[in-house]
Amino acid sequence: MLPADDGWAASGPGTTGGSAAAKGDIHTVGTRAELIDALGGDNATNRTNATPKIIIVRGTVNGFEGLPGRCADLADPAYSLDAYLAAYDPATWGRVNPSGPLEEARVRSVANQTRYTQINVGPNTTIIGQRGAKLENLTLMVDSAPNVIVRNINFVDAFDCFPAWSPTDGDLGNWNSQFDLMSVRRSENVWVDHNTFTDGDNPDSGQPIHFGRPYQVHDGSLDITHTASLVTVSYNRFVSRDKVMLIGSSNTVGPDVGRLNVTLHHNVFDGTFQRLPRVRFGQVDIYNNYYRLGGDGFSYALGVGVQSAIYAENNYFALADGVATEDLLYDWGGTVITEKGSWVQSSGSRLPRPVSLLGAYNAAHDPDLGADAGWTPTLRHGPVLPTPLVPLAALALAGARL
Numbered sequence: 001m002l003p004a005d006d007g008w009a010a011s012g013p014g015t016t017g018g019s020a021a022a023k024g025d026i027h028t029v030g031t032r033a034e035l036i037d038a039l040g041g042d043n044a045t046n047r048t049n050a051t052p053k054i055i056i057v058r059g060t061v062n063g064f065e066g067l068p069g070r071c072a073d074l075a076d077p078a079y080s081l082d083a084y085l086a087a088y089d090p091a092t093w094g095r096v097n098p099s100g101p102l103e104e105a106r107v108r109s110v111a112n113q114t115r116y117t118q119i120n121v122g123p124n125t126t127i128i129g130q131r132g133a134k135l136e137n138l139t140l141m142v143d144s145a146p147n148v149i150v151r152n153i154n155f156v157d158a159f160d161c162f163p164a165w166s167p168t169d170g171d172l173g174n175w176n177s178q179f180d181l182m183s184v185r186r187s188e189n190v191w192v193d194h195n196t197f198t199d200g201d202n203p204d205s206g207q208p209i210h211f212g213r214p215y216q217v218h219d220g221s222l223d224i225t226h227t228a229s230l231v232t233v234s235y236n237r238f239v240s241r242d243k244v245m246l247i248g249s250s251n252t253v254g255p256d257v258g259r260l261n262v263t264l265h266h267n268v269f270d271g272t273f274q275r276l277p278r279v280r281f282g283q284v285d286i287y288n289n290y291y292r293l294g295g296d297g298f299s300y301a302l303g304v305g306v307q308s309a310i311y312a313e314n315n316y317f318a319l320a321d322g323v324a325t326e327d328l329l330y331d332w333g334g335t336v337i338t339e340k341g342s343w344v345q346s347s348g349s350r351l352p353r354p355v356s357l358l359g360a361y362n363a364a365h366d367p368d369l370g371a372d373a374g375w376t377p378t379l380r381h382g383p384v385l386p387t388p389l390v391p392l393a394a395l396a397l398a399g400a401r402l
Helices: 032-038 081-087 101-117 357-364 387-397
Strands: 026-029 053-057 060-062 118-121 125-129 134-136 139-143 148-151 154-156 164-166 174-176 182-185 188-193 196-198 222-225 229-234 237-239 262-265 268-270 283-287 290-293 302-305 309-313 316-319 329-332 337-340 343-345
Touching: 026 032, 032 053, 032 060, 032 118, 081 101, 101 118, 139 148, 182 188, 290 387, 302 309, 316 387, 329 357, 337 357, 343 387
Parallel strands: 026 053, 053 125, 060 134, 118 139, 125 148, 134 154, 139 182, 148 188, 154 196, 182 222, 188 229, 196 237, 229 262, 237 268, 262 283, 268 290, 283 309, 290 316, 302 329, 309 337, 316 343
Antiparallel strands: 164 174
């Protein structure tokens, strides 16, 4: 169970997961079918199964288990990628959203994949992996499920078989996918600890180009959205991914206000490009995380979104060529961030140095961001490490056991 005061997930009743499970509700699973059975027996209704349960994962659980054709087995009969590319080529279709029978067939195909590869978790659940445990080609969905713990899992390659073409997303359009490795929605008291999130041997860099844009088959690593709150994300590794963590999915002022309160500590972000995290509305405590950033495609680290209140303290940033300190923050419609104790080691420099990310951002961008997010975190388990010690501690302790 989560230690006392260990981030936002320690609020209220705290986070105990399945610690109250009876002996018959402790399961060891090694297949998709066994995982669904341990979660309650029916993937369509497991999200409402509040029986306390502990699920121990061994080996590799694959979301396409039982489907030898994988994507082909989930495709609607009226859908094919070749037909989709021919129908919605901007050169002939124009810069308007796809519509008509072929787009409707793609949507039905996505629904088929959702029913199969999205594994639904209910309240009062602990999922913990044995050494080397892997959840592959699936989304672990924690939706309307309070009091959940997920630890020591290698999350690998939750790819979308049927990405959508969005011609008005950005200046050139973009392909967008639906499936995260893990998603937390409408849930409180969730602890995500000592996991690893990767695309495995299916990186974004290996995807083809369609309509002049990368064919994006991946979405987030760990997204926290739809009024979720009281989440602690600790000692995880996020490796070689584009979109990592979205906290809040809409700029609309409404139910998310006062929610989306999340703590991130002692995580490693290694070769990741954006959303580290991107925040809307929530009070988000980001401390003692290690960022190793760079490569073609890097965008930003901390996204300051609408009504966000980020408190970033004693984080360490190691930057490769082409990554500038002033670009570690990005203004997504926010106004303030509390940022202190940051250290940066730039490419070509052996010695890191203390740097104000906010000062560097404000010197290079307009309008300025304010320096006071309006709150001070109180839920922290143990002392905050001096920033120079963060790489050693995070690299030694973060991630799932291999």
